[in-house]
Amino acid sequence: xxxxxxxxxxxxxxxxxxxxxxxxxxxxxxxxxxxxxxxxxxxxxxxxxxxxxxxxxxxxxxxxxxxxxxxxxxxxxxxxxxxxxxxxxxxxxxxxxxxxxxxxxxxxxxxxxxxxxxxxxxxxxxxxxxxxxxxxxxxxxxxxxxxxxxxxxxxxxxxxxxxxxxxxxxxxxxxxxxxxxxxxxxxxxxxxxxxxxxxxxxxxxxxxxxxxxxxxxxxxxxxxxxxxxxxxxxxxxxxxxxxxxxxxxxxxxxxxxxxxxxxxxxxxxxxxxxxxxxxxxxxxxxxxxxxxxxxxxxxxxxxxxxxxxxxxxxxxxxxxxxxxxxxxxxxxxxxxxxxxxxxxxxxxxxxxxxxxxxxxxxxxxxxxx
Numbered sequence: 042x043x044x045x046x047x048x049x050x051x052x053x054x055x056x057x058x059x060x061x062x063x064x065x066x067x068x069x070x071x072x073x074x075x076x077x078x079x080x081x082x083x084x085x086x087x088x089x090x091x092x093x094x095x096x097x098x099x100x101x102x103x104x105x106x107x108x109x110x111x112x113x114x115x116x117x118x119x120x121x122x123x124x125x126x127x128x129x130x131x132x133x134x135x136x137x138x139x140x141x142x143x144x145x146x147x148x149x150x151x152x153x154x155x156x157x158x159x160x161x162x163x164x165x166x167x168x169x170x171x172x173x174x175x176x177x178x179x180x181x182x183x184x185x186x187x188x189x190x191x192x193x194x195x196x197x198x199x200x201x202x203x204x205x206x207x208x209x210x211x212x213x214x215x216x217x218x219x220x221x222x223x224x225x226x227x228x229x230x231x232x233x234x235x236x237x238x239x240x241x242x243x244x245x246x247x248x249x250x251x252x253x254x255x256x257x258x259x260x261x262x263x264x265x266x267x268x269x270x271x272x273x274x275x276x277x278x279x280x281x282x283x284x285x286x287x288x289x290x291x292x293x294x295x296x297x298x299x300x301x302x303x304x305x306x307x308x309x310x311x312x313x314x315x316x317x318x319x320x321x322x323x324x325x326x327x328x329x330x331x332x333x334x335x336x337x338x339x340x341x342x343x344x345x346x347x348x349x350x351x352x353x354x355x356x357x358x359x360x361x362x363x364x365x366x367x368x369x370x371x372x373x374x375x376x377x378x379x380x381x382x383x384x385x386x387x388x389x390x391x392x393x394x395x396x397x398x399x400x401x402x403x404x405x406x407x408x409x410x
Contacts, residue, residue, distance in 0.1 A: 074299035081306050082268060085238060088247030092274040094267045095294035099228035099254035100134025102265035105288055106250045107138055109269060110188040110222050116276040116284050122187045126161045132198035133190065133226050142190055144199050165204055166211040179219035188222035193240035194344065197229040201349040201380050203342055206244035213246045222249040232256035233314050236345035249273055259305040264298035317385040321346040324389060325381060328396025335403040348381040350399060361402060368398040
């Protein structure tokens, strides 16, 4: 039998279950899976992000966050705030509303241009000029804007574009200055992928709403969450049923998925993943850095358990996939990048196989240690 290929594109959570973490005695009375999971997520997230709304996919959790943001203003008696500010290079899902806040030039949703209302998609505030431009937009259009939404630290499907934590701090300041909400889409970055359990936690920036999915269940079952701050929740707390968030996905908070997520959280709370992410980051940096000299390569970058080789133009995804497969690896290029996001249980030998396959296909002989 042929040897199984090294798989790189998988959720972050480890695969084996650990004992219950300290502080959760074995004789603790069992709680309903959804309640137990919500309680644990609230304890892990920063600030007062402690009101959890479950769904079954990442795109749907972003739709819910958008719906929360719009209704937050309606419930407070403020009309007209139904627009969003998102950022070039961003990706937030494939459902109708989420398509409107993706980068309009990245190509995935160009067929649907004009189907839904347009949003404000602008440059990330990476410097003073772009921060001033965002500030000016909010000063002019703040009356129609419900929230800003961003993928913190790295914009995934838009090209694995990394930005530093100062960008997130600028967003928090600008959002507060103009009294708009701030949403962090951590579907890709959450649960250790960038080196901290949550990117917002590592950046010391607490959004008003955060969306989570992917590694929430270790990739075993579909589940996502939109988690809101107390300020958001209080706008919905009313004896008037019309003030409630009328949203109910068929499989939201189903017990099996919540139990799987609880097992995944056991592993994250044990803390061993941090050592693995640091190990993977070092292996990716050493293994991919030689690709910087390959023909057509313009950048090589790593962040946590993410490694990226960027080209000056879009790559032949199908052709490269075939070459990687012939070397025993499943690696899926995307746009202008070849990237690795390995599971945290990936061994050193598997990491070497993955990075070695990329070097070989690009004509780079060896990694410099």
